Amino acid sequence: MSTEAPRRVPGSGPAAVRVFTTVLTDGPVSRVDVARLTGLSPAAVTKAVRPLLDAGYLVEGELEDRPASVGRPANPLEVDADREFFVGIKATADELVGVVTDLRAVVRRAKHVRLRDHDVDHVVDAIAKLTKDLLSTDRAFQRRTTGLGLAIAGDVDHHAGVARYSPFLDWQNVPIARLVRKATGLETFVENDVKALTRAEQWFGHGVGSHSFALVTIGAGIGCGLVADGQLVEGAHDVAGELGHVTVDLNGAECMCGGRGCVETVASERAIVEHLRSATGEPELTLTAALARARTGDAATQRVFREAGRAIGVALATVANLVGPERIVVSGEGLPTYELVEEQIREEFGRQAYGAARCDVITREMPFEEWARGAAAVAIGQLLAAERL
């Protein structure tokens, strides 16, 4: 099932992606400035630009006032945002969130649909229908969309296009990229959702130009995307950033993963709800109700949230101590909880992060559309790095 894709040569990097994202961020920009900003040689820039121009992804802008004597004209480069559109879909346990983005990864359409069950055929059909609905809103989308990115939680082999293990969908070894490609006719890429979001941040978001950062998502699960030395840490076997299953208490409770004392045994939504119910003796207590109660000063619920905050703070410190990012961005659907426990998180992070590893920790809201945009960004990146350019 698993096809081993050829590994990139260390450090060679996808020059096309680097050139493209530089033009995207800093355009209109001359080739000389692209070389300076990317660290590529002028020859490598010229080589990378050519197919991007030929394919119409980049266009040459007008010459600015410039003395003729300066030599070879250096028309500035720009991205043609409408040259191609991309579908991005994030699948959660409950719904599909789909977007259409342009080549700049700007969301042009968005749509949510409920997911009734997790049967693979059903999910594939729902993805195909959602894609059709999204693209049908604009003739240009229909004509100029060839790529689809799909983001799901769990263990994804994105080279082979296989969902190896998705706890929320209860999938194992599903060749989902192939199935979705067949159902939609679009070139399909599947990626772990947190990695997809991290790539979007790196290529099209706040991570552009950042040497290293970590994106930590809290909510149903606790995830982490890492960029070190300007590269997404993919993991040798496509597993990395599994912060939810990092141990914070080696004598702690058993986790669904088979481990013990994982961050998620204390700080996932499911764990928080379970602990809230057992702390209050109310088996029907919801997270929302408990949050409200904790905000009014209720000690029993506050204690549960505090423990979750401590585990998250320790987890952030583990990321800082091991990888040393410039900045940690915290996001995810669990942010309302985060706000309640931010003090514990900061206190624990401050204590456990080692010396200079005590980096900035900031929060940023990312609704599920943002995650779907991440999926589209993966398709954009794959397209740019593809052989066919």
Added chain:
Amino acid sequence: MSTEAPRRVPGSGPAAVRVFTTVLTDGPVSRVDVARLTGLSPAAVTKAVRPLLDAGYLVEGELEDRPASVGRPANPLEVDADREFFVGIKATADELVGVVTDLRAVVRRAKHVRLRDHDVDHVVDAIAKLTKDLLSTDRAFQRRTTGLGLAIAGDVDHHAGVARYSPFLDWQNVPIARLVRKATGLETFVENDVKALTRAEQWFGHGVGSHSFALVTIGAGIGCGLVADGQLVEGAHDVAGELGHVTVDLNGAECMCGGRGCVETVASERAIVEHLRSATGEPELTLTAALARARTGDAATQRVFREAGRAIGVALATVANLVGPERIVVSGEGLPTYELVEEQIREEFGRQAYGAARCDVITREMPFEEWARGAAAVAIGQLLAAERL
């Protein structure tokens, strides 16, 4: 004190180092093969090779049988090992270990000296004397040595050449590179010892050609060097791989670092000895004696080692889950302990590492000469990447 060095452009990589290490590993090798093996363009290889040839670090070998019609001759490249020599010094709390290596990082001389105290001037004098002794053994060393690498445990700003915090030497913000340069006349580079060892593995050891690996050292401290996507993870503030201060028990004992339940509170040599003494009620019990006793089946000492093994196993799983290396190499002066607790380590690692992150864990002995060689490797790498080439 801290001078912010300019950051490398993400992914640009030190082409000279890549070319050099490729020739080192695969030489004699043609430029075409160097391009293929490094992923650099032929133009970039030619550009990187030129100053290495000019400086005599590389030499062109004889042409092999090759039809004249193939065009431009492609003389294979080789490293001239004796072109230059390097001093590498590892400082521990008790001694200095010094080596002289050639350009291939092969150790040609080694010498240990006791370190009587940790006063900065005293250590600098001892380093200067050791360097002089090492170099005086060979006229070629004296004539062709310009660089010295120094490896010390703790928080090192290697760009600025400052030991920001060294717990074993009890140093804070010591501009050690400048002081050693002044005392020895050699261009001096200082690096965290585990990172130095990791660089040596990456450039000149078992890590050559490896996309990602982790080196975990156990002993007085627990350290970790990480290579992801072919690059050493340096950390934005020069701190990364602080595995000893990753929390494994958020309700655990206080650590010297100010944190709680760090790996080192359970598994450092000091912690193991403390726990052994309190478990046996013998305040003078040594590690060696306890190891011997545990090997004969003594339950009280075995329990202490077992707990250390569990913490190390969890720590290895944390590395695997977060960074996903191809392989984890375990080394360090604590290996005798490791062997005793290997079963616990493997059991805990197997339980806590997440799915495909469950990578190979191997052990490898690295005496302190190997660490000193790592320090020399840092000097070699700096030389190759330096502007002056």
